[in-house]
Amino acid sequence: MLSATRSSFKRAYSSAAPKTLTIGLIPGDGIGREVIPAGKQVLEALPSSYGLKFQFTDLLAGFELFKKTGVALPEDTVQALTTSCDGALFGAVSSPTTKVEGYSSPIVALRKKLGLYANVRPVKSVDGIGRPVDMVIVRENTEDLYIKEEKLYVKDGQKIAEAIKRISENATTRIGKIAMDIALQRQAVRELGGSSLHKGPILTVTHKSNVLSVSDGLFRETIKNYYTEHQDKYGSIQYTEQIVDSMVYRMFREPEIFDVVVAPNLYGDILSDGAAALVGSLGVVPSANVGDNFAIGEPCHGSAPDIEGKGISNPIATIRSAALMLEFMGYPEPAAKIYSAVDANLMEDKIKTPDLGGKSSTQEVINDIIKRF
Ligand code: ATP
Helix, strand or coil: HHHHHHCCCCCCCCCCCCCCEEECCCCCCCCCHHHHHHHHHHHHHHCHHCCCCEEECCCCHHHHHHHHHHHCCCCCHHHHHHHHHCCCEECCCCCCCCCCCCCCCCHHHHHHCCCCCEEEEEEECCCCCCCEEEEEEEEECEEEECCEEEEEEEECCCEEECCCCCHHHHHHHHHHHHHHHHHHHHHHHHCCCCCCCCCCCCEEEEECCCCCCCCHHHHHHHHHHHHHHHHHHHHEEEEEEEEHHHHHHHHHHCCHHHHHEECCHHHHHEEEEEEHHHHHHHHHHHCECCCCHHHEEECCCCCCCCCCCCCCCHHHHHHHHHHHHHHHHHHHCHHHHHHHHHHHHHHCCCCHHHHHHHCCCHHHHHHHHHHHC
């Protein structure tokens, strides 16, 4: 199982050959600057038995930077990521409440420039808070209604707005394939001793093909066919489908039944925010922006101006994002080590930041997690 999973992702893991990985660090705005150091410290503290060393490159991006320089994503940052980094961690960007001329989100631009077509968002319950959940939403990130081909016109004196929903066979195959690889990868991490609700991998394809029979019909058929045609590789995955409205209902009623959920862009956007609400705090939910050659780990939360500078931001979303990044770089063992250390911290009631009802600081939580390696 493990070897099949490793070969699905770009870089092969070799515990025999010590290797230095260069990680780009893009703190961005607000608490991004407080949590990115958590990712760095945790990677640096990984046991040497994994044969990995890290060097870090500090990179600029964000709304604060835009206010100072007029540029939200400097070319130097893109250049460094594409030429000298093996992976990256992105903190957060503040979102201006009204449209600011010339500004657009640097993470959205990075996803495009680096071909990061999948947004991967695992959600795992914190012990004792809410219902048990251990799922990942894999959201297609390049098409659907988000291609922004909209128009407004007037007919019979009434305004009419239209937006194109584009689903292509190419992009759907790509997202379906990576979702299946993730299902196998999660199984491999489970087998390395990570705690989990699931015994085997399950894929749930989300769609609305009962109404949108052409566009969502293509999404559903494409993934189903790919799965059926690649049983040699994906046969251990249980294949299921859910119409998106019943997906929402079931995700809140019985989230424990879902493992890997793959969805077109719009449904994926909504489902992943909904899923984050199942686990108590945004401060524990990681994500990764993934393409065929690169992964950027990114906590799901924003710049949280209300807690900035207080030293109480929960670092767990970023720490889990660093582990996710490692998974996509082809290093499941150290990723599993980080997940277990985080789970162990969350199981105990002692060292938690205030968003989880504790009194500890960001640094105390980082230290407690590192101590568990
Ligand atoms: P932005 O404008 O950047 O999106 P926001 O405050 O609207 O910022 P988030 O940053 O996602 O959105 O924060 C939403 C809420 O969750 C805030 O009350 C924030 O304090 C809390 N929060 C977010 N991240 C964390 C974290 N890592 N630790 C603790 N609380 C957090």
